[in-house]
Amino acid sequence: xxxxxxxxxxxLLIPALAFVLLxxxxxxxxxxxxxxxxxxxxxxxxxxxxxxxxxxxxxxxxVTLWISVPATLINVALAIPFAVFMRHGxxxxxxITFFLIVPLTLGTVLLSEGMLSYMGPNGWLNQLLQAIGIVxxxxxxxxxxxxxxxxxxxxxxxxxxxxxxxxxxxxxPDLEKASRMLxxxxxxxxxxxxxxxxxxxxxxxxxxxxVMAFSxxxxxxxxxxxxxxxxxxxxxxxQWAFEKFDFNTASAISMVMAAIELMVISAVLVWxxxxxxxxxxxxxx
Amino acid sequence: MQTRKLTMGAVFFFLAMIVYVGxxxxxxxxxxxxxxxxxxxxxxxPKIITGEWYAYVAGDHDIxxxxxxxxxxxxxxxxxxxxxAFPAAYVLSRSEFRGKGALLSLFLLPMIVPPMTYGIPLAxxxxxxxxxxxxxGVILANLVPIVPFVILILMPFIEQxxxxxxxxxxxxxxxxxxVFRKVLIPLTLPGMLTAAILSIVKTISMxxxxxxxxxAKSQTIxxxxxxxxxxAGARPPQAVDALAxxxxxxxxxCLVIALRFVSPTQMVFKIK
Amino acid sequence: xxxxxxxVIKDVTKEFDGKTALTRFSLSISRGEFVTFLGPSGCGxxxxxxxxxxxxxxxxxxxxxxxxxxxDGRRKVPAEKxxxxxxxxxxxxxPHLSVFGNVAFGLHIRKMPKAVVNDRVRAALKLVHLExxxxxxxxxxxxxxxxxxxxxxCIVLEPRLLMLDEPLSNLDAKLRVEMRxxxxxxxNRLKVTTIYVTHDQQEALALSDRIVVMRLGRIQQxxxxxxxxxxxxxxxxxxxxxFKNIWDGELESVQERAxxxxxxxxxxxxxxRARLSYPVGDPRRDALLxxxxxxxxxATAIRPEDITVGKAADGSCVRAKVALVxxxxxxxxxxxxxxxxxxxxxRPPAPVRISDMIELAIPQDKIFVFAGSRD
Numbered sequence: 001x002x003x004x005x006x007x008x009x010x011x012l013l014i015p016a017l018a019f020v021l022l023x024x025x026x027x028x029x030x031x032x033x034x035x036x037x038x039x040x041x042x043x044x045x046x047x048x049x050x051x052x053x054x055x056x057x058x059x060x061x062x063v064t065l066w067i068s069v070p071a072t073l074i075n076v077a078l079a080i081p082f083a084v085f086m087r088h089g090x091x092x093x094x095x096i097t098f099f100l101i102v103p104l105t106l107g108t109v110l111l112s113e114g115m116l117s118y119m120g121p122n123g124w125l126n127q128l129l130q131a132i133g134i135v136x137x138x139x140x141x142x143x144x145x146x147x148x149x150x151x152x153x154x155x156x157x158x159x160x161x162x163x164x165x166x167x168x169x170x171x172x173p174d175l176e177k178a179s180r181m182l183x184x185x186x187x188x189x190x191x192x193x194x195x196x197x198x199x200x201x202x203x204x205x206x207x208x209x210x211v212m213a214f215s216x217x218x219x220x221x222x223x224x225x226x227x228x229x230x231x232x233x234x235x236x237x238x239q240w241a242f243e244k245f246d247f248n249t250a251s252a253i254s255m256v257m258a259a260i261e262l263m264v265i266s267a268v269l270v271w272x273x274x275x276x277x278x279x280x281x282x283x284x285x
Numbered sequence: 286m287q288t289r290k291l292t293m294g295a296v297f298f299f300l301a302m303i304v305y306v307g308x309x310x311x312x313x314x315x316x317x318x319x320x321x322x323x324x325x326x327x328x329x330x331p332k333i334i335t336g337e338w339y340a341y342v343a344g345d346h347d348i349x350x351x352x353x354x355x356x357x358x359x360x361x362x363x364x365x366x367x368x369x370a371f372p373a374a375y376v377l378s379r380s381e382f383r384g385k386g387a388l389l390s391l392f393l394l395p396m397i398v399p400p401m402t403y404g405i406p407l408a409x410x411x412x413x414x415x416x417x418x419x420x421x422g423v424i425l426a427n428l429v430p431i432v433p434f435v436i437l438i439l440m441p442f443i444e445q446x447x448x449x450x451x452x453x454x455x456x457x458x459x460x461x462x463x464v465f466r467k468v469l470i471p472l473t474l475p476g477m478l479t480a481a482i483l484s485i486v487k488t489i490s491m492x493x494x495x496x497x498x499x500x501a502k503s504q505t506i507x508x509x510x511x512x513x514x515x516x517a518g519a520r521p522p523q524a525v526d527a528l529a530x531x532x533x534x535x536x537x538x539c540l541v542i543a544l545r546f547v548s549p550t551q552m553v554f555k556i557k
Numbered sequence: 558x559x560x561x562x563x564x565v566i567k568d569v570t571k572e573f574d575g576k577t578a579l580t581r582f583s584l585s586i587s588r589g590e591f592v593t594f595l596g597p598s599g600c601g602x603x604x605x606x607x608x609x610x611x612x613x614x615x616x617x618x619x620x621x622x623x624x625x626x627x628x629d630g631r632r633k634v635p636a637e638k639x640x641x642x643x644x645x646x647x648x649x650x651x652p653h654l655s656v657f658g659n660v661a662f663g664l665h666i667r668k669m670p671k672a673v674v675n676d677r678v679r680a681a682l683k684l685v686h687l688e689x690x691x692x693x694x695x696x697x698x699x700x701x702x703x704x705x706x707x708x709x710x711c712i713v714l715e716p717r718l719l720m721l722d723e724p725l726s727n728l729d730a731k732l733r734v735e736m737r738x739x740x741x742x743x744x745n746r747l748k749v750t751t752i753y754v755t756h757d758q759q760e761a762l763a764l765s766d767r768i769v770v771m772r773l774g775r776i777q778q779x780x781x782x783x784x785x786x787x788x789x790x791x792x793x794x795x796x797x798x799x800f801k802n803i804w805d806g807e808l809e810s811v812q813e814r815a816x817x818x819x820x821x822x823x824x825x826x827x828x829x830r831a832r833l834s835y836p837v838g839d840p841r842r843d844a845l846l847x848x849x850x851x852x853x854x855x856a857t858a859i860r861p862e863d864i865t866v867g868k869a870a871d872g873s874c875v876r877a878k879v880a881l882v883x884x885x886x887x888x889x890x891x892x893x894x895x896x897x898x899x900x901x902x903x904r905p906p907a908p909v910r911i912s913d914m915i916e917l918a919i920p921q922d923k924i925f926v927f928a929g930s931r932d
Contacts (some may be wrong), residue, residue: 009376016373016392016432023429024395024403031406063381082301085294096367096753098544099306105540107490108532109507112527113514114312117319123326124311154309174649175613180636182663182714192662196653215399218492222514234401237498247409254405261402279515 028258035252047252051236057253060233061260067145067220067232068213071152076206078153079160084194087168097233098157111153112222116142119150147223148230152213157213160205167201168194203272207265214261233257287298313533345520346430346509348531354420355505355535359488359496363481366381366435369428371477374439375469375530379448400493418500421525426494430499434487435480442476443469482543489536506532558640560588561622561715564750566889569618571774578604580774582618591744593753596771597797602754605771606720610643611636611754640720642711646726648703650695656682656706657691665716674870676909681713684743699731700778705739720752725760725859737763756898758798770794787832790841792856792927795894800858801902805930808853811845813849817840822855827875829857833923844928856931859924861890869918877901879913893917 038044051057101213103111119125126138141147171194179189217234222231233253237273241250294524297519342348377389395403401502407426410548411417446469453463458470496508510532513525563587571579579601586592602730608628609612609620617630627634650659661680664674664837682688685705686801692893696701721740725733741764744751761768762782767790770777770785770793778790796803806824815920817834835842868874877893890902893915895901901917908916 009380012372012376015369016436019369019428019432020392022393023407023425025391026412028403031411032401034406034409036541065328078301083300084528085298095303097392097548098487099302099309101540105486105490107492107507107536109492109511109514110490110529110533110536111312112317113510113525116514117526118312118315119306124315125308126330127329154305157305172647172649174645174647175651176646177636178643178649178651178710179662180612181610181641182710183637183640183666184662185637188666192666193651202321211397211399211402215401217401221513222507237401237405241405241408241497247405250405251409254402257402261398269456274535 004005009273024214026276030052033256034248035255038248039246047246047249048256049247051253051256057236060231060236061256062233064216064232065260067152067216068210068228070204071149071156071213072210073155075160075209076164076202078157079164079205080202082161083165083168084190086165087171088173090126097162100162103154104158107150108155108216108218109222111145111154112147112219115147115151115154115223118134119147141152141224143225145224145229148216148219151219151223152216156209156213163205163208164198167205171197199275201271203268207268210264210268211261215257215265220266290395292409292502300557316526316533317551319523322523338521338523341521342531343522343526344526345524347476351504351506351509351530352535354423354503355507358420358423358427358505360487361424362488363435363484364430365424366431366484367439367477367480370439370480371473374436374443377436378440378443391460393433395429396437400430400491404494404497407494411498417498418503420503421505422498423495425490426498427491427538428465429494430491431484431488435484438480439473439476442473445476446472456542479547482546483538486536486539486543489539506535558715558717562588562624563621564588566605566609566618567619567621569605569615569620570609571601571832572611572616579608579615580773582774582776584769584779585778586750587836588750589748591751591753591764591766591769593755593757593765595755595768595797596777597756597759599773600771601774602756602771603722604634604774606643606722606752606754609718610641610720611639611642619863620676624823639718640714640716641666641720642714642716644704644707644711644719644721644724646723648695648707650706652695654694655691656687656693656695657916659665659706660709660713662710667714677713678709681709683729684712684746685709686870696712700728701736704826706737708743710741712743712749716749718752719749720754722754723756724753725755725757733760740764767836770797789858789925792858792929792931795858795925797929799860800925801861801901802857802864803931804899806856806857806926808845808849808855808926811849816920818845820845820855822857822926823898824857825895827895827897827899829919829924830921831857831924832927833924834922842929845926848928854930855928856925857924857926859914859919861902862904863920863923864901864919865918866903866905866907866915867918868916868922874918875901876914879909879911879915882909882911899928 002062023037029247035047036043070078086190118121120139122142124134125141129139130137175193175197179193180186184192215234216232217238218244220226220235224232226235233240234257237250237253237257240246240253309339318331318391319325321334321336323333323335323337325331325333373392377385377392401514404426407429408417411425416422418514450468451464454468457465489505492507492511495505496511500504510528512527513520513528565674566582566584566586569582569772570577570580580602582605584592596602596607604613608615610769611633614633615628615630617631619626620628627639640691651662661674661676664677669677678691681686682691685708687702687705687709690698690702690706695706704788707724708721724740725736727886728736737760744764753764762785765782767779767781768785769779770790772793778794780783780788780790781810785794786798787801789798804824806822806829809821809823809828811821812819816836817832820831820833822829822831833845835845845855875895877895879891879893881890881892883890888906889908891903891905891909893901893903903917905915
């Protein structure tokens, strides 16, 4: 029954369509509407004004970018060499993958909470670092920028790694052999063959990782310093909604979040299109 | 390549993995030990082991109720998701039509857009309709990323059940609904099982949406944990860790069960 | 890289996960020669190729050029430094590079100046009749075109050894014959030493100076196409090269001559005479003589086209009833059953009908007898 969309089939789509429209599109549009109106319903730009004209609120954008961009770069940059290395499979693959999955399933809240103790001034990490002699006093990992960055890396790296690994494993292994036969060293093969073919996967991975990092919330609250250095844009949105009960401004901030995420994604996709002109063919022959 | 040759790359890789895994384990064990210790402020291991924090947590929270809500939400979300997603996945796997790509993107959007971005408008809407601060609200909110997730998982399973099987059933006289019931659903049961398990694991650990929408009596355990952790001064940190351990055990048990049915890599690509 | 004078593969063995893919593979290749590794899947031909290429290390033995080992089981020269070309079965063209980019790849690696690269790429594309296609991408090319790009990519580097791994198997029948001819003319023009891997005996016969027939990791025979076709070294080679009528029989008697053997074989009651040209020292001779002293088990083989219709010169004949006739234009493939039940396959020049009783002769000098049985 392969074929087009006949009447009967359309019906099957209705539940999912209704769901997406009611629970996603409508709230989004409603939020957009709210962001341009005030509490009484009349149109205004004041909500956006509260974000863009107040330096205390405006800085959340830079703070969030300052956390999310490096975190994403680290995740993707680390994931690439490791994925390339493991692309032909390796011993202990299942165990390694299992350990990478664990932080993802446990979630940010548990990890942030745990990091408070583990990476605290008296925690094991500092004890170890001092015992080895790398530092002489405890390093401050918690309640600051570093803690939030680390939590983003701990959660983001496995995801980036597994995603890029999956992508790179799909590249025809004969391409590398061909490259070697033509005289290219392993490094050359990576730069001229593997990497260009990985670009689409890297681009998607970067985008997904970035949006996750940009909307960081619990770790910024628990592990960071929400009153200042790690006051990210999600915190601002939440505060306007649930502390000041100004849903209009909160919606405006959410819209700005979405807009910024969209801009970064577009920029990455432009880069990807410029780098990889060849057709989608990455598979066999 | 000569097998078993230890290259620089291999050494580097294993070291990095050890560092990573070591830290993750360190975090987990710190939490576990802390939850059962007293007066552990310095030193490698706690000097006193006690169960008093668990007693504290039990008195502080109605753990049973918390777990009940958590699983209730997870199971209802999963059940509804499968009901909504299956027909959609069927159409998307079997049909070609103009705008299919756009429709697919629309369906997948809630999975890609991070919860904090659409969560607040969603919460506003749910409050408007008096659905928030109730279990029903939490269920509705959690549906948003899970339905696309289930669609994505089910599609390859449905594609695997070749169209020919349905055609064969039709040739033998079965009507549409019977084909669905007797051919498609039994054969995609493994897929639905996979989707169900992965979704349960994911829902239990989903924080932001529930946090924005839940009330005092409709919290899931991860939200309770966050609330305790954030209100740092209000209770002893070991008690917070005790609750963390309970949450950790809940997720880990579900994860281990899930891994009997799916491979670890499948978990990730679908988990976000 | 400079061309070589001697290329020797000696006693090479390759083991994988406990299985032995190659056993004591030995071969000397002359400059400019076209050698084919021929055999069914799993015979080790691709493994041998990959070992020569340097993509797989050998387990034991030695591969050497001009006396210098490039792989002696302990250390090996890496593939990228050997200066060999390899055309892959699925072409392995870089999808993100244009035709020009693909062909120029090796030249760019060697950091050749732009003008030189341009000239050489265009020359190579001209050789494979793909001028004008420089800007296209692999996804826009047909299978045959992709393959020619793959070839151009190798020959532009003037390799001292060119290897092709079943390059024609993904093409349709007509294209296969066309490409075969092109490969032959290319080889005649460039005279590059070539190792070709295939399971198709027609390709092997058409293209090769020598054929290496392989089975389960071992060499069965090395010889010119004529030798392998007309003088198979054992039952497997005979079967693979198109001999049929492989019957189990009993060696009744054998007489030695200086240049061969005369044998009398009983196949299910039929008495057949064979005039075999196995010279002294030929392993087939020794095996047959051993069988005559031992269990006397032999197997025969003869090409369908060698069986003649009508009585033999000495008056003997085999009577058979035609069971199947496959029309093939010029001559038909006919299957007939002899009185004793033996199935005979022949290609009679004149048409026959089903159920016809025909008289056949099995020429003494065309039938082969090997020790052992059909397995």
